Amino acid sequence: MSLLTVGSVAFDAIETPFGKTDKIIGGAGTYISIASSFFTKPVRVVAVVGDDFPKEYIKTLEDQGVDTEGLQIKENEKTFFWAGKYHNDMNSRDTLVTELNVLENFDPIVPASYQGSEYIMLGNLSPQVQSTVIERLTQKPKLIVMDTMNFWMDIAFDDLMKTISMVDLLSINDEEARQLSGEYSLRKAAKKIMAMGPKYLIIKKGEHGALLFHKDEVFSAPALPLEEVFDPTGAGDTFAGGFIGYLAKTDDISFENMKKAVIYGSALASFCVEKFGTERLLEITDADVQTRVKEFHKLTAFDTTL
Numbered sequence: 001m002s003l004l005t006v007g008s009v010a011f012d013a014i015e016t017p018f019g020k021t022d023k024i025i026g027g028a029g030t031y032i033s034i035a036s037s038f039f040t041k042p043v044r045v046v047a048v049v050g051d052d053f054p055k056e057y058i059k060t061l062e063d064q065g066v067d068t069e070g071l072q073i074k075e076n077e078k079t080f081f082w083a084g085k086y087h088n089d090m091n092s093r094d095t096l097v098t099e100l101n102v103l104e105n106f107d108p109i110v111p112a113s114y115q116g117s118e119y120i121m122l123g124n125l126s127p128q129v130q131s132t133v134i135e136r137l138t139q140k141p142k143l144i145v146m147d148t149m150n151f152w153m154d155i156a157f158d159d160l161m162k163t164i165s166m167v168d169l170l171s172i173n174d175e176e177a178r179q180l181s182g183e184y185s186l187r188k189a190a191k192k193i194m195a196m197g198p199k200y201l202i203i204k205k206g207e208h209g210a211l212l213f214h215k216d217e218v219f220s221a222p223a224l225p226l227e228e229v230f231d232p233t234g235a236g237d238t239f240a241g242g243f244i245g246y247l248a249k250t251d252d253i254s255f256e257n258m259k260k261a262v263i264y265g266s267a268l269a270s271f272c273v274e275k276f277g278t279e280r281l282l283e284i285t286d287a288d289v290q291t292r293v294k295e296f297h298k299l300t301a302f303d304t305t306l
């Protein structure tokens with residue numbers, strides 16, 4: 001089934017205890033589209049970059065199966081730039097720079113050829129841009145998934161609440177779920193957030209996995225304990241891309257199938273963190289993904305007989 005995503009396509013500069021990068025390709029839209037391309041092609045991307053964005057980066061996305069018709073290139077403007085530095089435990093990071101540049105006045109144009117997309121992934125971006133994309137869809141999609149971050153809770157709360165009320169599933173991390181709901185218990189937080197509109201909620205817990213909520217049900221997915229984590233940047237977006245990519249491929253939005261999608265998303269995210277930026281995602285194969293999903297299964301499977 002067809003999948004449309006909107007999200008930042010960016011230059012990132014990353015610093016971790018293991019090293020530092022210059023400006024490399026990043027952005028939520030980049031990670032989402034690469035991750036979902038493991039399951040469904042072409043992935044339709046709505047995004048904007050400046051004319052400083054290298055053509056070979058666009059080719060990298062296209063080679064991966066990303067349809068870039070909806071990627072606008074703005075002359076004489078600069079690409080969104082984000083820089084972050086991770087602390088020693090790799091679970092927390094400081095944002096050093098956020099230069100919105102082309103994102104400041106981004107008008108998300110949905111090409112006619114993208115209309116009819118059944119699965120929509122709204123990557124981390126201003127909630128106003130996210131809701132504009134929904135409003136510009138001429139046909140009702142099967143599933144709209146939205147990712148966001150505390151940045152937007154702080155500066156665009158009302159827009160955020162409006163967009164949240166328009167989506168089927170919200171994906172956020174534990175800290176953000178607590179901030180959004182004012183509840184410490186994630187179970188209580190989930191109830192409050194689902195009352196804001198989304199029927200489903202995913203709470204990402206970094207190296208501790210993810211929780212999927214729907215009505216009174218909850219599914220817990222582990223994260224694979226890895227020997228080495230080099231760079232967690234994009235793990236959340238990769239998770240979301242893998243999750244919706246799997247749903248689009250199987251075209252089944254039952255809670256049971258969403259559990260599998262959470263594991264596929266987690267498997268892809270576990271690769272993402274093994275190298276800097278998108279490097280690892282660009283070298284793995286479908287067979288690698290399948291092997292890792294089996295590792296996830298083995299990690300938590302046990303016999304319940306007395």
Ligand code: AMP
Nearest residue numbers: 008010026027028082233234235236237
């Ligand atoms: P994650 O590690 O999953 O939170 O995502 C990191 C990616 O989000 C980086 O590649 C950044 O380029 C992108 N990013 C960071 N802040 C923003 C923002 N305010 N708007 C859009 N994208 C952002």
